[in-house]
Every structure is written in structure tokens, then in C-alpha cells.
Amino acid sequence: MSAKKWFSPVKKYPEQRGRFIAARALVLAGAVVVLAAVVIIALGREAKHPVAVIRHNGEIVAKIALSDTEAFEIPITGGDGNLTNLIQVRPGQICVVWADCPDQICVNQGWISNGPKPITCLPNKVVIEIIEGDQDLDAVS
Amino acid sequence: MKLRLTPFLLLIALLCGCGNNQNQSAGRTEALLGTVITVTAYGPNAEAGLDAAFAEAKRLEKIFSYTDPESELSQFNHSVPDDNPVRVSDDLYGLTVTALKYRDLTEGAFDPALGCLIELWGVGTENARIPEESELQELLSQNGTIEAQDGNILIRKNGARLHLGAIAKGYVGDRMKSVLVKSGVESAILNLGGNVVTIGKKPDGSDWRVGVTDPLSPQKALASPVIEVTDMAVVTSGGYERYFEQDGERYHHILAPKTGFPADSDLLSVTVAAGDSAFADAMSTALFVMGEQRARAFVESSAEINRAVLITSDEQIIVVEGMGN
Numbered sequence: 001m002s003a004k005k006w007f008s009p010v011k012k013y014p015e016q017r018g019r020f021i022a023a024r025a026l027v028l029a030g031a032v033v034v035l036a037a038v039v040i041i042a043l044g045r046e047a048k049h050p051v052a053v054i055r056h057n058g059e060i061v062a063k064i065a066l067s068d069t070e071a072f073e074i075p076i077t078g079g080d081g082n083l084t085n086l087i088q089v090r091p092g093q094i095c096v097v098w099a100d101c102p103d104q105i106c107v108n109q110g111w112i113s114n115g116p117k118p119i120t121c122l123p124n125k126v127v128i129e130i131i132e133g134d135q136d137l138d139a140v141s
Numbered sequence: 142m143k144l145r146l147t148p149f150l151l152l153i154a155l156l157c158g159c160g161n162n163q164n165q166s167a168g169r170t171e172a173l174l175g176t177v178i179t180v181t182a183y184g185p186n187a188e189a190g191l192d193a194a195f196a197e198a199k200r201l202e203k204i205f206s207y208t209d210p211e212s213e214l215s216q217f218n219h220s221v222p223d224d225n226p227v228r229v230s231d232d233l234y235g236l237t238v239t240a241l242k243y244r245d246l247t248e249g250a251f252d253p254a255l256g257c258l259i260e261l262w263g264v265g266t267e268n269a270r271i272p273e274e275s276e277l278q279e280l281l282s283q284n285g286t287i288e289a290q291d292g293n294i295l296i297r298k299n300g301a302r303l304h305l306g307a308i309a310k311g312y313v314g315d316r317m318k319s320v321l322v323k324s325g326v327e328s329a330i331l332n333l334g335g336n337v338v339t340i341g342k343k344p345d346g347s348d349w350r351v352g353v354t355d356p357l358s359p360q361k362a363l364a365s366p367v368i369e370v371t372d373m374a375v376v377t378s379g380g381y382e383r384y385f386e387q388d389g390e391r392y393h394h395i396l397a398p399k400t401g402f403p404a405d406s407d408l409l410s411v412t413v414a415a416g417d418s419a420f421a422d423a424m425s426t427a428l429f430v431m432g433e434q435r436a437r438a439f440v441e442s443s444a445e446i447n448r449a450v451l452i453t454s455d456e457q458i459i460v461v462e463g464m465g466n
Contacts, residue, residue, distance in 0.1 A: 059383050060382055062176065063332060138349045138350050141351050141354065141377040
């Protein structure tokens with residue numbers, strides 16, 4: 001497949017050679033900018049840190065930056081010291097993985113990663129909300 | 142003109158490579174001291190550092206817990222008779238002496254001898270109630286206090302009970318940090334129920350970014366300010382953290398030592414950034430009790446406070462610079 005069979009605007013219109021070379025350079029520069037932008041945005045996405053606020057009996061018991069660490073668990077216990085809810089955290093997400101409540105609404109809600117619908121366990125008075133924020137925070141005091 | 146693809150591909154590969162977390166990290170969360178403690182540590186010593194730090198937190202919980210009847214603090218509070226010198230551990234003695242120093246520094250706005258008053262109100266428990274005026278007057282008139290003497294001696298005067306709730310989390314944060322640093326950890330962030338402690342900078346060399354809870358919508362962080370710190374603690378106290386409601390009125394947990402009532406402050410919350418976490422913890426409580434005017438003056442003349450964020454009841458956000466670095 002010879003390169004000469006390809007349409008070459010420079011060869012066909014030699015007097016406009018300069019314009020075609022400039023056009024190619026512009027397209028190439030544009031492609032590099034777009035590519036760089038895509039890479040930068042992709043990297044920026046990794047840095048977002050939503051913060052989960054866990055309340056028990058109306059009291060804030062934890063504020064967790066859902067960053068990319070290993071998964072871990074948070075036990076919530078009732079007045080008698082027995083486990084009532086087991087909360088699981090994994091990169092960017094949080095859920096109630098086990099609860100002793102009769103309706104299991106909190107467990108059925110599954111993983112959440114953003115604010116619109118907090119996880120609520122009414123019988124055990126546990127609420128998990130995600131703090132919205134465009135800024136990437138490492139923690140919330 | 143010839144297009145060389147190879148250098149571009151290499152550039153893209155390089156950029157993607159920078160996004161990957163080259164630093165090892167380890168995270169752990171445990172429920173301790175009536176709150177949840179989360180630590181994320183970086184570097185090859187992270188895992189070992191976490192083991193040591195949480196072991197230290199558990200050891201300190203057995204000393205400082207107010208609700209555990211077996212803790213050293215509880216045993217001290219229930220020792221009989223009153224007004225009796227009791228020999229205590231270095232940790233309990235040291236933190237009590239520090240707390241008494243902060244009581245003097247804040248002219249009583251922070252006070253570690255409020256155990257009986259706190260129990261009377263019961264905020265955050267099932268027994269939360271508004272005490273009778275007579276009960277409060279009787280308690281306040283007793284002038285209970287805690288005295289420290291040489292040789293690790295503490296004495297409860299006039300029926301006082303030691304309560305270190307407004308400083309213990311901060312102290313545990315400092316101790317966990319110290320243990321992590323000894324283990325060789327140079328970058329980490331600890332969060333003890335909103336009491337944030339940082340070690341060094343983030344792995345990428347930037348400052349840690351700590352948000353401030355919006356006291357009017359505690360499920361949100363304020364868009365501004367974001368407190369950027371290296372190797373510092375950031376602690377917030379606010380009425381919204383723990384309260385009960387009765388007849389349409391809200392009664393929060395930060396009691397004013399002079400009145401015996403929840404502090405009638407013109408502030409909704411106070412956030413303090415300082416090198417020492419126990420100090421930041423105690424000061425955030427004291428500044429809340431002081432109110433805006435006194436708090437401002439205190440921060441501006443403080444050599445230890447880096448800066449404080451005061452949120453007033455008419456929703457103004459005031460950032461006050463201290464003299465600490």
C-alpha cells in the first residue's frame with residue numbers, strides 16, 4: 001500500500017502547502033490538549049474524598065473520609081453492649097452490612113457513595129450521611 | 142511532517158503512572174472512648190504503627206473512661222472518703238495536671254471537675270433531663286475541685302468528680318501520634334470522632350485538608366474555610382454534637398462551669414488548629430463557653446493556637462489567627 005495512493009492535499013494544491021501544514025499542526029496540538037485534559041480529569045477524580053458522618057442516638061460517633069484505603073468495619077453497639085449494626089467502609093463507599101433490626105431497611109439499601117439518600121436504621125437510631133463537597137477533604141472536624 | 146507516536150505514548154503512560162498510589166498505606170477503625178477512631182497511615186511502617194497506636198488507645202481507655210466503673214478514673218472518683226490523697230498513674234496524673242493548668246489559663250471556662258454536673262444533666266444518655274434549680278445551686282455551692290500534689294497524688298475536694306471528656310480524646314490523639322512516629326510513620330491522619338490529628342504532610346507533599354462541619358447542617362462540611370495543616374491537630378466543639386430537646390428548647394452538652402447550665406454562648410461552634418491535640422481539644426471547649434468576644438482576644442494572644450474558626454449564632458464565619466505555627 002503505497003503512501004502515494006493516499007490523498008495528499010499538499011501534493012494536489014502545492015501553492016497552499018503552508019496552510020495545510022499549519023492545519024495539521026493545529027489538529028495535533030488540539031489532540032494533545034484533549035488527551036492531557038482527559039488524563040488530568042481522570043487523576044483528579046481519584047482524589048475526591050467524600051466524608052461519611054455516622055450518628056448513633058443523635059450523637060456524631062464518626063466522621064470518615066472515604067479515601068482509597070483497605071476496607072474496614074465499624075461496630076455499633078446498643079446500651080447492653082451487644083452489636084446492633086455493623087458498618088462496612090470500602091474505597092469511596094459505606095454500607096450497613098449487618099443489623100439486628102426487624103425491617104432490615106438499612107441493610108437492603110446497600111452501598112452509598114454520595115449524599116442524596118442517607119442510610120437510616122430507625123429501630124437502632126443509626127444514621128449514615130455523606131457530606132457533599134466539591135473540595136477534596138482528608139477529614140472533617 | 143512525520144509524527145512520532147512513541148514519545149506521546151510514553152508521556153501518557155508516565156502521566157497515568159503518577160496517578161497510581163506508589164505509597165503503601167494502611168487504615169484501621171475501632172470503636173473506643175465512646176467514639177470511633179479512624180487512622181490512615183502511609184509508608185512501609187504503617188501496619189506496625191497502627192498496631193502500636195491502637196494498643197496505646199486501648200490502654201488509655203482503661204485509664205480515662207468515665208462510664209467504665211473499672212477504669213482508673215472511675216475508681217478514683219468513687220474512692221472513699223473524699224478529700225483523701227490518692228496515688229494515680231503517670232497518665233492520669235499528667236493529664237489532670239495539664240487540665241488544671243488549662244482551667245487557670247482559661248479562667249475557669251474549661252474545668253475538669255464537672256463530673257457531678259455532667260451526670261446531673263445526663264446529656265447524650267437515656268437519663269437526660271433539666272435539673273431542678275435547687276439541685277444545681279447545691280452542687281455549685283459545694284465548690285468541688287480537684288487538687289494535684291507532688292508524687293502523682295490527686296485529691297477530690299468537696300465531692301468533686303474528675304471528668305476529662307473535653308480533653309481525653311485530644312490526649313489519646315497525641316499519644317497515638319507519638320507511637321506512630323516512634324514506629325517510623327512520617328505521614329498519617331487520625332480522626333477520633335472529629336478530633337483530627339495529622340503527622341507530617343500528605344504522601345504527595347501537600348498539606349492535609351480538614352473541613353469544618355456546618356453547625357446548622359451537621360451532615361455537611363462548610364465550603365469554606367478548609368483548614369490546611371501540616372503536623373497539626375484540628376478539633377471542633379459545638380452544641381450540635383450532643384444535645385436533647387425539651388419543650389422546643391435545645392440543651393447541649395457543653396456546660397458552663399459558673400452557671401451549671403449549657404453555655405449560653407453566642408457561638409454555634411469553635412474549631413481550633415494547634416500543634417498539641419489535647420490543647421486544641423480543651424481550648425475548643427473553653428472558647429465556646431467564653432463566647433465570641435473573649436474567644437477572639439484569647440486566640441489572638443495565644444502562642445500555641447495557629448488559628449481558630451468561630452461560627453456565630455447569626456451564622457457568621459470568623460477566622461482568627463493566633464501566634465502559634
